[in-house]
Amino acid sequence: MIRVQTEDFDVAQELARVRRGDRGIGGIALFVGVVRAGAGDETIRAMTLEHYPAMTERELAKIEAEAKARWPLEAVTIVHRYGRLEPGDQIVLVIAASSHRQAAFEACEFLVDWLKTKAPFWKLEDTSSGSRWVEARAADDDAAERWQKESGS
Amino acid sequence: MIRVQTEDFDVAQELARVRRGDRGIGGIALFVGVVRAGAGDETIRAMTLEHYPAMTERELAKIEAEAKARWPLEAVTIVHRYGRLEPGDQIVLVIAASSHRQAAFEACEFLVDWLKTKAPFWKLEDTSSGSRWVEARAADDDAAERWQKESGS
Amino acid sequence: MRILYFASIRQKIGLAAEEVSPPPEVTTVGALLEWLKGRDARHAEALGDPRVVKVAVNQDFADPEMKVAEGDEVAFFPPVTGG
Amino acid sequence: MRILYFASIRQKIGLAAEEVSPPPEVTTVGALLEWLKGRDARHAEALGDPRVVKVAVNQDFADPEMKVAEGDEVAFFPPVTGG
Numbered sequence: 259m260i261r262v263q264t265e266d267f268d269v270a271q272e273l274a275r276v277r278r279g280d281r282g283i284g285g286i287a288l289f290v291g292v293v294r295a296g297a298g299d300e301t302i303r304a305m306t307l308e309h310y311p312a313m314t315e316r317e318l319a320k321i322e323a324e325a326k327a328r329w330p331l332e333a334v335t336i337v338h339r340y341g342r343l344e345p346g347d348q349i350v351l352v353i354a355a356s357s358h359r360q361a362a363f364e365a366c367e368f369l370v371d372w373l374k375t376k377a378p379f380w381k382l383e384d385t386s387s388g389s390r391w392v393e394a395r396a397a398d399d400d401a402a403e404r405w406q407k408e409s410g411s
Numbered sequence: 412m413i414r415v416q417t418e419d420f421d422v423a424q425e426l427a428r429v430r431r432g433d434r435g436i437g438g439i440a441l442f443v444g445v446v447r448a449g450a451g452d453e454t455i456r457a458m459t460l461e462h463y464p465a466m467t468e469r470e471l472a473k474i475e476a477e478a479k480a481r482w483p484l485e486a487v488t489i490v491h492r493y494g495r496l497e498p499g500d501q502i503v504l505v506i507a508a509s510s511h512r513q514a515a516f517e518a519c520e521f522l523v524d525w526l527k528t529k530a531p532f533w534k535l536e537d538t539s540s541g542s543r544w545v546e547a548r549a550a551d552d553d554a555a556e557r558w559q560k561e562s563g564s
Numbered sequence: 565m566r567i568l569y570f571a572s573i574r575q576k577i578g579l580a581a582e583e584v585s586p587p588p589e590v591t592t593v594g595a596l597l598e599w600l601k602g603r604d605a606r607h608a609e610a611l612g613d614p615r616v617v618k619v620a621v622n623q624d625f626a627d628p629e630m631k632v633a634e635g636d637e638v639a640f641f642p643p644v645t646g647g
Numbered sequence: 648m649r650i651l652y653f654a655s656i657r658q659k660i661g662l663a664a665e666e667v668s669p670p671p672e673v674t675t676v677g678a679l680l681e682w683l684k685g686r687d688a689r690h691a692e693a694l695g696d697p698r699v700v701k702v703a704v705n706q707d708f709a710d711p712e713m714k715v716a717e718g719d720e721v722a723f724f725p726p727v728t729g730g
Binding site for chain 4: 444460461462463465466469470491502503523526527528529530531532533534535544545546547551
């Protein structure tokens with residue numbers, strides 16, 4: 259289940275949806291990304307997420323399909339917000355449910371890594387020292403890259 | 412925060428407790444373990460978790476302290492139930508919150524792996540073919556073992 | 565051909581989208597990028613650093629060698645920072 | 648000395664706890680285990696397979712070489728299966 263929205267999401271509700279009716283689930287891994295209040299000495303006042311709607315839907319569907327192909331998953335949920343967010347606000351929710359905890363953990367981490375490097379979202383931070391676009395981190399590319407290697411071997 | 416209880420837990424409430432007031436959190440990894448309805452051909456009617464109360468508290472505190480020593484965590488929550496549970500019921504909740512998602516994921520997975528091999532809980536399954544104690548899995552030992560290696564190197 | 569710009573590239577060019585009709589010799593993503601850079605100083609600056617310009621053709625990530633044609637939707641944007 | 652049994656070991660012995668006073672030469676976990684196995688057939692069977700008998704002394708995991716003494720709480724149980 260994939261959703262891209264400006265509204266906040268309710269983790270409990272999404273978790274209930276995943277669990278509902280599926281009695282084969284043994285482990286559920288979740289990730290919630292939230293807006294931090296600061297980085298280093300700066301205070302972050304707000305963050306605006308821009309995205310490329312037509313492409314976002316396609317990329318998220320591809321990422322979900324890839325996770326389901328790699329791990330025996332009973333359910334996957336990705337909810338990603340866009341628009342203006344404030345410190346402490348939720349940005350993204352990823353849920354992976356499986357009969358085995360290892361699959362749930364790996365798939366959840368894979369989904370977050372791929373979201374960070376393949377989903378067309380961009381973050382504009384409004385900080386105490388001005389507004390600026392968040393730069394892509396090499397560490398995120400490395401994190402996503404390890405899944406490529408594992409699939410290629 | 413560690414709790415061992417017979418009552419169910421509310422993931423949303425535990426998540427809210429973790430997030431409350433801490434503006435340095437950027438990523439929160441959660442794991443929810445639930446009772447499966449079956450394994451192979453068998454149907455599981457119920458599961459009874461027994462534990463060693465005095466030791467459980469100590470071991471969970473040690474596991475939590477170990478995670479906090481290894482990763483920069485803003486908050487850790489472990490809630491483990493005991494007593495009689497039915498398919499679909501929640502057994503365990505682990506939450507690890509950090510400014511960095513990688514630390515949150517690793518700590519959460521570490522906590523679950525260590526719970527499985529170091530916390531004195533035992534599961535008695537009431538299945539369609541009788542009642543039997545769940546046997547420890549070599550895979551769980553292997554999963555816990557990898558954290559030992561990483562710390563020893 | 566519909567061109568879209570996102571994030572810092574959109575800000576630098578001052579446009580979110582434009583309709584363009586490049587000459588017939590512009591048949592690849594790379595050639596289109598060069599042609600767009602020749603439009604004015606703002607395009608040249610915004611699209612100048614190949615390390616930070618990513619491209620999607622019809623909503624799929626694309627390489628410089630990929631073909632583009634009339635009717636395509638081509639998007640230029642910096643590396644993504646979602647999640 | 649207080650002895651506790653859990654899970655399948657508790658079921659096989661038919662006791663959750665017992666107070667025992669082993670002879671003075673029983674000074675280690677291993678010696679205590681052997682002494683308990685000599686009590687009766689149920690103890691012998693429940694504690695017979697060293698691969699599935701884990702021990703904790705005063706709520707800490709313990710090796711066979713570890714010392715035990717009057718006043719200790721010693722627990723015997725199968726490998727844990729929580730989480």
